[in-house]
Every structure is written in C-alpha cells, then in structure tokens.
Amino acid sequence: MQDLLYFFQQLINGLTIGSAYALIAIGYTMVYGIIGMINFAHGEIYMIGAYTALITITGLASLGVAWLPLVLLVALICAMLVSSSMGWAVERVAYRPVRGRHRLIPLISAIGMSIFLQNYVHLAQGSRNIGFPALIEGGFTFGPADSFQTSISYMQITIFITTLICMTALSLFISRSRTGRACRAVSQDLGMANLLGIDTNRIISATFIIGAALAAVAGLLLGMYYGSIDPLFGFIAGLKAFTAAVLGGIGSIPGAMLGGLILGVSESMTSGYLSGEYKDVVSFGLLILILLFKPTGLLGKPEVEKI
Amino acid sequence: MNTSVKKLVTAVSASVAMLGAGQAAAEIKVGIAGPMTGPVAQYGDMQFSGARMAIERINQNGGVMGEQLEAVEVDDVCDPKQAVTVANRLVNDGVRFVVGHLCSSSTQPASDIYEDEGILMITPASTSPDITDRGYELVFRTIGLDSMQGPVAGAYLAGVNPERVAVVHDKQQYGEGIASAVRDTLEEAGVEVAMFEGITAGDKDFSSLITKLKQADVDYVYYGGYHPELGLILRQARQADLDATFMGPEGVGNKDINTIAGEASEGLLVTLPPSFDEKAENQALVQAFADKGEDPSGPFVLTSYTAVQLVADGIEQAQSTDPFDVAAALRQGSFDTPIGTVQYDDKGDMKAFEFVVYEWHSDGSKTPVN
Numbered sequence: 001m002q003d004l005l006y007f008f009q010q011l012i013n014g015l016t017i018g019s020a021y022a023l024i025a026i027g028y029t030m031v032y033g034i035i036g037m038i039n040f041a042h043g044e045i046y047m048i049g050a051y052t053a054l055i056t057i058t059g060l061a062s063l064g065v066a067w068l069p070l071v072l073l074v075a076l077i078c079a080m081l082v083s084s085s086m087g088w089a090v091e092r093v094a095y096r097p098v099r100g101r102h103r104l105i106p107l108i109s110a111i112g113m114s115i116f117l118q119n120y121v122h123l124a125q126g127s128r129n130i131g132f133p134a135l136i137e138g139g140f141t142f143g144p145a146d147s148f149q150t151s152i153s154y155m156q157i158t159i160f161i162t163t164l165i166c167m168t169a170l171s172l173f174i175s176r177s178r179t180g181r182a183c184r185a186v187s188q189d190l191g192m193a194n195l196l197g198i199d200t201n202r203i204i205s206a207t208f209i210i211g212a213a214l215a216a217v218a219g220l221l222l223g224m225y226y227g228s229i230d231p232l233f234g235f236i237a238g239l240k241a242f243t244a245a246v247l248g249g250i251g252s253i254p255g256a257m258l259g260g261l262i263l264g265v266s267e268s269m270t271s272g273y274l275s276g277e278y279k280d281v282v283s284f285g286l287l288i289l290i291l292l293f294k295p296t297g298l299l300g301k302p303e304v305e306k307i
Numbered sequence: 308m309n310t311s312v313k314k315l316v317t318a319v320s321a322s323v324a325m326l327g328a329g330q331a332a333a334e335i336k337v338g339i340a341g342p343m344t345g346p347v348a349q350y351g352d353m354q355f356s357g358a359r360m361a362i363e364r365i366n367q368n369g370g371v372m373g374e375q376l377e378a379v380e381v382d383d384v385c386d387p388k389q390a391v392t393v394a395n396r397l398v399n400d401g402v403r404f405v406v407g408h409l410c411s412s413s414t415q416p417a418s419d420i421y422e423d424e425g426i427l428m429i430t431p432a433s434t435s436p437d438i439t440d441r442g443y444e445l446v447f448r449t450i451g452l453d454s455m456q457g458p459v460a461g462a463y464l465a466g467v468n469p470e471r472v473a474v475v476h477d478k479q480q481y482g483e484g485i486a487s488a489v490r491d492t493l494e495e496a497g498v499e500v501a502m503f504e505g506i507t508a509g510d511k512d513f514s515s516l517i518t519k520l521k522q523a524d525v526d527y528v529y530y531g532g533y534h535p536e537l538g539l540i541l542r543q544a545r546q547a548d549l550d551a552t553f554m555g556p557e558g559v560g561n562k563d564i565n566t567i568a569g570e571a572s573e574g575l576l577v578t579l580p581p582s583f584d585e586k587a588e589n590q591a592l593v594q595a596f597a598d599k600g601e602d603p604s605g606p607f608v609l610t611s612y613t614a615v616q617l618v619a620d621g622i623e624q625a626q627s628t629d630p631f632d633v634a635a636a637l638r639q640g641s642f643d644t645p646i647g648t649v650q651y652d653d654k655g656d657m658k659a660f661e662f663v664v665y666e667w668h669s670d671g672s673k674t675p676v677n
Contacts, residue, residue, distance in 0.1 A: 002522075006518065006522050009518045010515055010518055013512075013514035013515050013518060014515075016514070017512050017514070122344060127344045127345050127346065127348050128346070128348060128349065128563060128566075129346065129534075129535045129538065129563060129566070129567050130566065131538075131566040131567045131568075131569060134542070134546065134569075137546070141548075148521060148522050148524075149548075151547060151548065153546060153547075155546075222511070225512075226511040226512060226539060226543075227538075227539055227542040227543065227567060227568075228511075228535070228538060228539055228542075228566075228567040230346060230535070232346070232509065233511070236509055236510070236511075237511075267515070268514065268515040271515030271516060271519065272515050272518060272519055275504050275505070276504055276505060276506045276507070276515065276516055277478065277504065277505040277506075277507075279507065279515075280507065
C-alpha cells in the first residue's frame with residue numbers, strides 16, 4: 001500500500017511536469033511541421049511569458065485587485081499577448097529574411113535570437129531569481145494519516161486541466177477551422193499551397209503566434225508551480241520540451257503531448273526510484289534509444305501530414 | 308567601454324590627480340573578479356562592495372608604499388569557462404594581485420592561470436579544500452574551508468539527536484564537498500544518513516525529491532549548494548507538507564532565499580562565518596559602509612575587504628610589489644584585520660576560521676543558535 005501510494009505520487013509529479021513540457025513542445029513541433037526549422041528561441045518566448053504574467057500579477061496586486069480568477073485571467077491574457085507578439089516579431093525579424101536559404105542559416109539565426117532575448121531579460125529584469133506568488137494553494141490527500149500520503153495539489157490539477165483544454169482546442173482548430181486546414185496544406189507542401197492561393201506568410205506567422213501563446217500558458221502555470229523565475233528559466237525547459245517533441249515525433253501534435261508525458265514521468269520515476277542524479281541520463285538515454293529504433297519519433301510519420 | 312577608452316580615462320584621471328597632488332602617483336592594479344551578473348550576483352555585490360571600500364580607504368590613507376591602488380573589476384558570472392576568460396584578461400591588463408574569485412568552481416581553474424603567470428590571488432569566498440590543496444605558492448583565502456564548515460554543521464545535526472537525516476547536494480564542487488563532509492561527520496557520530504543524493508543545479512521542479520524525502524520520513528535535511536535551488540526546495544516542500552528542518556551552508560544564507568521561499572524560509576539553519584560587522588572594533592568601518600548606503604553584513608563583504616587589505620599589508624611588509632615576495636610575507640606575518648588576526652599556513656589557508664550556526668528568519672534576519 002505504502003509503495004503504491006509512493007508510486008502514484010511520483011506518477012502525479014511526472015504527469016504534471018510532463019503536461020507542461022507538452023505545452024511548450026507544441027511550439028517546436030508546429031514550427032518544424034510547417035517550415036522544417038527548429039525555433040531555438042522558443043524557450044525564451046516561454047520565459048518572457050512567465051515574466052509578463054508575474055509583472056501583471058504584481059501590477060494587479062498593487063492596484064488592489066484580489067479576486068483570484070480575474071487576476072489569473074488577466075495575467076494569462078497579457079502573457080499570451082506579449083509572447084505571441086514576441087513570437088510573431090521573432091519570425092519577422094530573424095527567420096523570414098533567411099527563409100529558403102540553407103537550413104543551417106535559420107538555425108543559427110534562431111540561436112542568436114535566443115541569446116539576444118535571454119540577455120535582454122537579464123538587462124531589463126535583472127539576473128536574480130524572482131519569487132512567483134503561489135496563488136493556488138491546497139489540494140487533496142489520500143492514504144493513512146500516520147504514514148506516507150499521496151497528495152495532489154489544486155495547482156497540479158490546474159496544470160492538467162489547462163493543458164487538456166489547450167490541446168483539445170488546438171486539435172479542433174487544426175482539424176476544423178479554415179486556418180487549420182491551410183496550416184495542414186502548408187505543412188504538406190509549402191510551394192503548392194502558395195500556388196493555390198494560400199497566404200503562406202500569414203499561415204507561418206499564425207503558427208509562431210499559436211506556439212508562443214501556448215508557451216505563455218506554460219510560463220504562467222510553471223512559474224506558479226515552481227515558485228521562482230529567472231532569465232535562464234527558458235533554456236532548460238526549452239531543451240526538455242524540444243526533447244519531448246523529438247521523442248514523440250517532431251512535426252506531430254499528439255506526438256508532442258505523448259513525448260512530454262513520457263519525458264516527465266521518466267524523470268520523476270528516475271528521481272524517485274534511482275536517484276535525481278540520473279534523471280537527465282535516463283531521459284536522454286531514452287531519447288537515443290527511441291531514435292535508434294524509430295528515427296522519426298514515436299508518432300512521427302515521414303511524408304505524411306506533419307501537423 | 309573598450310580598453311583603449313578605459314586607458315584614456317585612466318590616463319586623464321591620473322594626470323588630473325598628478326596636477327592636484329603635485330606628485331607622481333604610480334598605481335598598483337588589484338583585480339577584483341567575481342559574479343556581477345548571473346544567479347549568484349548578490350554574493351558578487353558583497354565582494355565588490357567590500358573590496359571597493361578597502362581600496363578607497365587605503366588610497367585615502369596614502370596608498371601602499373606611496374602608490375595608489377587601482378581596481379580592475381571583471382565579471383566571471385560564477386561560470387568556470389568565463390572565469391578562465393576573465394583571468395586571462397587580468398593577465399593581459401598587467402594585474403599582479405587578484406581578489407577573487409567567488410565560486411569555488413570558478414576559483415579553481417582561474418587559480419591555475421594566476422599561479423602560472425605569477426599573480427597573487429586571495430579568494431574571499433571559495434571554501435573548497437581543493438583550491439589550496441595543490442601546493443600553489445600564490446593562492447590564499449580569507450574564508451574557512453568546507454572541511455571546517457561541514458563538520459560544524461554535522462556536529463550540530465548530530466547534537467540534536469535526529470532520527471533520520473537526508474543529505475542533498477547540487478553536484479557542484481562547493482555543494483558536494485560540504486555535503487560529503489556533513490555526511491561523514493554524521494556517520495562518525497552514529498547518526499543514520501537515510502539519503503545522500505544529488506540534484507541538478509538550475510532545476511526548478513523538486514517534487515520527486517520531496518516525495519522521496521517524505522517517504523524516507525526524515526526529520527532533518529542538509530542541503531549543500533546555493534540558495535536558488537534550496538529556496539525552491541523549501542517552498543515546494545512546504546506545499547507538499549514535508550515536515551522536516553532544513554540546514555545549509557553559507558551559500559544559502561542571503562536575503563534572496565526569502566524572496567524565493569517566502570514564509571518557508573523561516574527556521575532554516577545556516578552555518579555562516581560569525582557576523583564580523585557586529586564586532587566592536589569594526590564599528591568605524593561599518594559606519595563607513597553605512598555612509599555609502601551599503602550593507603556590510605553580508606558574509607563576503609568584510610572577507611573581501613580583508614583580502615584587499617592583506618594585499619596592501621603584504622606589499623608593505625615585503626617592501627616589494629613582486630607577488631612572490633608578498634606571498635612569502637603573508638605566510639610569515641600575522642595581520643590584524645576586520646575578520647580577526649590572520650595567519651597563514653603553508654597551503655595558504657587561514658590557521659583559524661570559525662563558523663557559527665544561525666537560524667534564518669523569513670524577514671531575512673538571523674539569530675545565532677545556542
């Protein structure tokens with residue numbers, strides 16, 4: 001019983017962090033699906049989302065707004081707006097001028113953008129860790145009161161549910177809406193879609209905006225969950241999310257979700273049953289294994305629709 | 308500012324000084340190397356504030372052997388790679404005395420360069436025993452060692468009769484060094500160390516670790532590392548209702564842990580050097596800091612002040628600005644400094660340095676335990 005409770009606790013920990021990875025991974029996978037480039041500045045967009053959310057929350061608190069749902073909603077909207085415009089601007093400034101060149105060029109441009117944004121936040125917000133207020137506290141506990149108890153916090157539940165809503169909305173958008181159909185067309189054949197009258201530039205911008213908006217959601221959620229943010233916050237998360245995207249099959253949206261969850265659970269299980277020191281060893285070892293046997297990732301299918 | 312502009316500015320200010328004083332003011336360059344930016348920049352602030360104050364006061368009192376000290380400040384971000392880069396820059400600038408670096412992992416590679424280039428280095432903050440363990444002639448410190456701090460913490464923990472203790476570290480030279488010393492002390496005292504485990508510095512999610520600590524049912528957790536990670540561990544542990552007392556080294560004892568952990572930082576135990584700023588004989592100096600609007604209470608402010616003062620005293624004693632002569636003078640002499648009387652052993656470690664256990668409060672203040 002004890003062991004089972006412990007297992008569930010680690011599973012919950014893993015799924016929480018995994019769903020957040022998945023939200024960030026969407027940005028990588030969608031951009032790759034459409035224009036075949038890896039947007040290394042995506043982790044920074046997520047970090048900027050978290051900073052914007054924190055600034056909004058602090059601002060609202062100083063104005064005396066204390067009703068939690070309103071605070072969260074406003075913070076979420078501000079973070080999504082700022083991150084989306086950031087994502088859009090990055091694409092316009094750093095990727096569009098070099099699109100269609102050798103594939104290394106946009107990659108280097110993306111790395112440059114990532115360094116630029118990181119240092120910009122360093123200068124603008126300072127390099128120290130800033131505490132993020134825990135707005136959602138409390139939770140449920142299971143198990144006997146005198147020994148180990150499994151607990152699931154409201155914050156964790158919020159992360160699951162928000163991720164679920166975002167993913168469902170995104171799937172519906174891609175499969176049902178006009179823009180979604182255009183996205184799929186562009187991902188299959190950019191040149192042909194262009195010939196058929198689809199404004200591909202607009203679709204590519206839309207992809208960056210959607211990815212950035214989801215990253216901002218993750219920024220707000222994880223900022224609250226962890227409790228502090230710093231300008232390097234996006235780097236590691238970006239790396240993990242990118243791994244999740246590759247693990248699930250880069251270019252595939254359900255793949256990003258699956259990859260994120262697998263990565264999160266494998267991390268928490270390794271920490272829980274082996275040692276925290278081997279967390280990254282196991283996660284990246286897993287990635288290598290999967291890529292050896294299935295180079296396109298778990299759900300990635302070459303030459304089939306990539307978004 | 309590029310170096311040629313800097314040189315121009317220096318030249319202009321030097322000539323202005325010459326006009327004013329009517330005498331040739333040669334300068335002894337003192338490099339100050341530490342993190343101005345990056346996650347542990349607040350320790351760097353302490354270091355720079357202490358060192359600048361010392362240089363200012365020494366220069367006001369006529370300098371060293373009639374020459375003024377000139378600070379050359381560089382930022383190593385507490386990153387080993389960056390530390391090597393800035394160390395080389397100091398070499399190129401013709402600096403022969405360095406106060407720094409701060410993080411042990413930066414001090415170690417930088418000290419290789421200084422030793423090779425004949426530069427005297429005094430670190431005001433690096434506590435890793437390895438730094439002075441390599442038989443280097445020009446490496447000194449004005450702080451104690453992990454091998455002193457770890458046993459103090461270990462002995463304290465053993466003294467409170469804990470049932471089970473977990474020892475966690477950040478896998479870095481500083482954190483793991485202290486954590487190992489704590490574990491060894493505890494085991495010698497017969498206390499059960501239920502867990503000895505590393506985390507990754509820079510990580511944000513510690514839910515798995517905390518679950519594990521809960522499962523192991525520990526009543527004390529020792530953390531070897533710095534405040535960004537411990538702050539998050541404290542906060543996430545409180546949210547997960549982990550009922551344990553945390554303890555850490557001086558790397559966690561600063562006010563930033565309160566911003567991260569909030570209420571959860573109340574009751575944290577920290578080993579720190581004794582509060583030099585509370586000593587009666589330092590009150591004039593403390594007032595000088597207060598006049599500048601700076602706070603001398605940080606653990607590395609007065610150790611940095613002392614490091615600069617030792618450079619000056621060493622030069623005076625040796626009557627030479629040759630780093631090797633100064634190093635010999637430091638090893639022989641006994642120096643009266645704000646952190647007490649400093650005497651060096653052959654390795655470059657202070658013969659005596661004390662650590663005290665403090666209880667940390669959520670408003671950033673601390674009270675000595677026992």
